[in-house]
Amino acid sequence: METDKNYSTNILKAYQRYLKLERNYSTNTVDAYIHDIKSLLDYCLEISKNVLQLQLEDLQNFAATIHEKGIGPTSQARILSGVRSFYRYLLLDGYIDADPSELLESPNLGKHLPEVLSTPEVDKLENVIDLTTKEGQRNKAIIEVLFSCGLRVSELVNLKLSQLFLDEGFVQVIGKGRKERLVPISQRAIKELNLWFYDRKQLDIKTGEEDYVFLNRRGSHLTRTMILIMIKKEAEKAGIKKTISPHTMRHSFATALLQGGADLRAIQAMLGHEDIGTTEIYTHIDITTLRQEILEHHPRNIRSKEK
Structure with missing residues (x-):
């Protein structure tokens, strides 16, 4: 044995x-x-x-x-x-001649639709940030970049200045498996980044950390936990009752694109999904939202409520 x-x-x-x-x-x-x-x-x-x-x-x-x-x-x-x-x-690799796991089934998880924020809710989240603090503008830029580019939080904390092509309106993202993709960045996000860069210049940046976009007050790059805590704190201040995390911004990015008429393949490319099936969950979110809109605003439903 x-x-x-x-x-x-x-x-x-x-x-x-x-x-x-x-x-x-x-x-x-x-x-x-x-x-x-x-x-x-x-x-x-x-x-x-x-x-x-x-x-x-x-x-x-x-x-x-x-x-x-x-x-x-x-x-x-x-x-x-x-x-x-x-x-x-x-x-x-030739260890076995047949795969015994081929018919191995996983438990049925059902459909789980992630929480998303509407654009007004994202604005509300950003508006409660105290810009008089040293981290205020940085936090606003983080939320805007997450929402505007749909980055994973791991991609955001590792984002480098050398990956920003702001004049061209693109960000180079290093995703899962070290795969690179180019993601468009909005003028709103560029504006918030430039305001953060003014504050960033005032920091005493540690050796080896000079290329990271987002830093803490000690001049080191942020961790995922720091960003999670920050977003939850700002959401509480904004009175947002949804259970949100940095990944909520990514879901919100994809849902906003779909609702705006973007092609699912384009959304897949911007999110860095290998499988289109992963991206298709956002069609379920959109259908759920559409159903709610119909229930609230269709004249037949309005009349029914009035009765």
């Missing part, structure tokens, strides 16, 4: 190199994949089987065990997605 354990460890290390070097995944993503596969390897030890010997029935039993542990459906789906990815790698 010790030999099997060592062999599985070597396979895991090879898979880790594959994710990092060939798939170009970030350290956090690689760690998440490896963590989930380790739970599968622990299960292999429990049933005294090598990971290469598992069949579909074994994987279904593994899925049942993680369910019994009280792990939520979303986390179950993530783990099983990682298992399928692992077995695709094993097949690709």
Whole structure:
């Protein structure tokens, strides 16, 4: 069994190199994949089987065990997605002749529509920011860039001055898997950035941090947690009751584009989605909004309410 354990460890290390070097995944993503596969390897030890010997029935039993542990459906789906990815790698690299995970099903999560903010709500969020503080203009610029460009928060905290092409109206974004894309930036966002750059010049910037767009008062680039806390605090001040996060701005960006008539493929390119299916969730949001508009403003519904 010790030999099997060592062999599985070597396979895991090879898979880790594959994710990092060939798939170009970030350290956090690689760690998440490896963590989930380790739970599968622990299960292999429990049933005294090598990971290469598992069949579909074994994987279904593994899925049942993680369910019994009280792990939520979303986390179950993530783990099983990682298992399928692992077995695709094993097949690709010649460890196995057939993929036992091909018919492995994830729990049905149903449709979850993310919260979005309307443009007036984004304006309300920005208007409550205290611009007399050292972070005020920076925070306003952050919210406007998130809403105007649809960036992930990880893309925003790593955004560099050298990636801004403001005269041309574009931002170069380094997304998941180190993939680059060009995203248009609005004149409103450019204006807020330029106002922030005036305050930024007053900072004592730490060595190695000079190229980051957004810095804290100590001259270091921001973290995702800092931005999450800031947005939640400003939303509370603005009286916005929705549960929002930096990602809400990205959802709001995509929904506003769709409502404005943008093509779904164009939205996919600007968001950096590999799969158009990921982008299609915004069509569901738009339909939900449209239904609400009809219920509130169609003359038949208005008359019904009056009665």
